[in-house]
Amino acid sequence: MSDALQAFVDAREIWEVPLAASVVAGALLGALGVYVVLRRTVFVSAALTQLSTLGLVGTLLVEERFHIETEHASEQLAVAIAVSAVGALLLGAFRPRRLPAEATVGATWVVASALVVLGVSRLVHAAHDLQGLVFGNAVAVPASDLAVIAVVAALATAVHAAFGKELAFTSFDPETAQALGMRVRLWDVVLFLTIGVAIPPAARALGALPVFAFLTLPAAGALMLRVGFRPAFALAASFGVLAASAGYVLSWLWEIPTGATMVALAAALAVPGAMWRLARG
Amino acid sequence: MKEPLVAIEDAAIGYGRTALLSGISVAVLPGDFLAMVGPNGGGKTTLLRTLLGAQPLVRGRLVRPRALRVGYVPQREHVDSIWPFTVGEVVLMGRVPMLGVLRSAREADREVVRRALARVGMEDLGDRWYGELSGGQRQRTLIARALAAEPELLALDEPTNGMDPGAELATMDLLRDLQAGSPLAVVMVSHRIEAVANYARTFAFLDKDAALFRVGDVAEMLRPDALAALYRRPVEVREENGRRYVHAAGGEGRR
Incomplete structure (x- = not known):
């Protein structure tokens, strides 16, 4: 065993929680990404990620400005989840008839992004956290964050297992589902909530950029292989796990940025599907 | 007189409080084939969705005497x-x-x-x-x-849109065969009257831009005056070998 690998194994106490959080987040986001990609709502995940980051920045601002102690990780996470969930509710339920849905999503993303920049510019002590918020800080994930990610993953899995046929039908053909009396808006809200609640804890562990990547690349890679709807969830989750775990280990061994390594691996895992599709014409 | 499966009475259809078209009364009976015909953007799909309860009425009444099993083809x-x-x-x-x-x-x-x-x-x-x-x-x-x-009610929105004539005919024949000997009611939206002229038993002509809504049977609707009101130009109907052919009259053709 090489020295670097031995050092990695010896440092197990440092990485076991962050690695576990990355793996669970990779699986969860990879699977949810199947809906994100098929519904052509990739930008929704970007908007929700930005809203989640805005929630985190908001808690830091409150702490600094009003001297209220909110720096505890779980409180920041609770606010981020709340902001993201509200965003998911609004994006899921609100469909302006005279504007394309992309306009609402785009406006949400750009306004949230601007507010994050403005918020960070007003931070005095916590501005250095921005790097971690955007690109992740997977070497320092508390056990409480891992617990939150695991609970969210279990809940999302339960929701999708219980209501899979409703979510699939209303997403695939909302017009027909509504004509047959199904409550399409309600199911949209349920779906977006599972995504909106999953993003903040994952973003705290991985960072906004890897979260966005995990919601698109593993699912795109799986779907391009044409394995079918249900198997696509399992395959995308597997791609997510592989990219998260291998990305974490390689970034440690090669001393390169963790989030970016995960994104690069997720992209690499999408290549076989793209090649296969190209070969098939 | 059969009880309608679903009906709209003295209604206005549209979005929110904005009425696209008013004065609409139409009923779908078991075994009927109702064709909603009009130009693109004329309000046909809105009427269909309103009839199915997927779109609220701006005014008027949706009557559905009992729970109804609906099949929908977008x-x-x-x-x-x-x-x-x-x-x-x-x-x-x-x-x-x-x-x-x-x-x-x-x-x-x-x-x-x-x-x-x-x-x-x-x-x-x-x-x-x-x-x-x-x-x-x-x-x-x-x-x-x-x-x-x-x-019990099969609703179809432009099922033959973009099809070549052969495929269109095959689809319409399929709908006819599905109805044969069955109380299945069909409601079909089409912007092409030629597609439905030989299959529908009831026609609803609608065009929100002309504030037009008219409903009636084949004899009443496939007449030059009714068709001229829909297309705003003379229209002829001729029959050959038991089939109706509807086409706009006049026009100079290729020079």
């Missing part, structure tokens, strides 16, 4: 073909509303799907990817999905 361009569903999976979705939450499909549901596929002549294509089918096969798949709901 415009096939509205169904995204990137979803990796097989034909069988798409057709099975027709059973979802009646299954209820927390219940998965059983063997009886799969048997209904097999029968629905057989009725549209696609019994051997259940395992094919929906996205890899031809336009006509996709249309048949969507009709099979509507049939999987075991409907």
Whole structure:
């Protein structure tokens, strides 16, 4: 065993929680990404990620400005989840008839992004956290964050297992589902909530950029292989796990940025599907 | 007099509080074939969705004397073909509303799907990817999905849109065959009266821009005056070998 690998194994106490959080987040986001990609709502995940980051920045601002102690990780996470969930509710339920849905999503993303920049510019002590918020800080994930990610993953899995046929039908053909009396808006809200609640804890562990990547690349890679709807969830989750775990280990061994390594691996895992599709014409 | 399956009485249709078209009264009886005809953007789909209860009325009354099993066929361009569903999976979705939450499909549901596929002549294509089918096969798949709901009312939105004449005729013949000897009611939206002239028994002409809504049977509606009101130019109807041909009169043709 090489020295670097031995050092990695010896440092197990440092990485076991962050690695576990990355793996669970990779699986969860990879699977949810199947809906994100098929519904052509990739930008929704970007908007929700930005809203989640805005929630985190908001808690830091409150702490600094009003001297209220909110720096505890779980409180920041609770606010981020709340902001993201509200965003998911609004994006899921609100469909302006005279504007394309992309306009609402785009406006949400750009306004949230601007507010994050403005918020960070007003931070005095916590501005250095921005790097971690955007690109992740997977070497320092508390056990409480891992617990939150695991609970969210279990809940999302339960929701999708219980209501899979409703979510699939209303997403695939909302017009027909509504004509047959199904409550399409309600199911949209349920779906977006599972995504909106999953993003903040994952973003705290991985960072906004890897979260966005995990919601698109593993699912795109799986779907391009044409394995079918249900198997696509399992395959995308597997791609997510592989990219998260291998990305974490390689970034440690090669001393390169963790989030970016995960994104690069997720992209690499999408290549076989793209090649296969190209070969098939 | 049969009781209507569904009816709209003295209604205005539209979005929110904005009425697109007023003074609408129309009923669908068991076994009827109602064609809603008018120009694109004339309010046909809005009327269809309102009739199905998917769109609220601006004014008036929606009458549905009892619970109704509905099958719906959207415009096939509205169904995204990137979803990796097989034909069988798409057709099975027709059973979802009646299954209820927390219940998965059983063997009886799969048997209904097999029968629905057989009725549209696609019994051997259940395992094919929906996205890899031809336009006509996709249309048949969507009709099979509507049939999987075991409907009393089959509603179709522009099912022959973009089809070549042969495929259009095949689709219309299929609808006729589905109705043969059955109380199934069909409501079909089409911007082409030629597509439905030989199949519908009742016609509703509507055009929100001309504030036009008129409903009646074949004898009443396939007359030059009624058609001229819809198309705002002279229209002729002629019959050859038992088939009606509707075409705009005049025009200079190629010079």
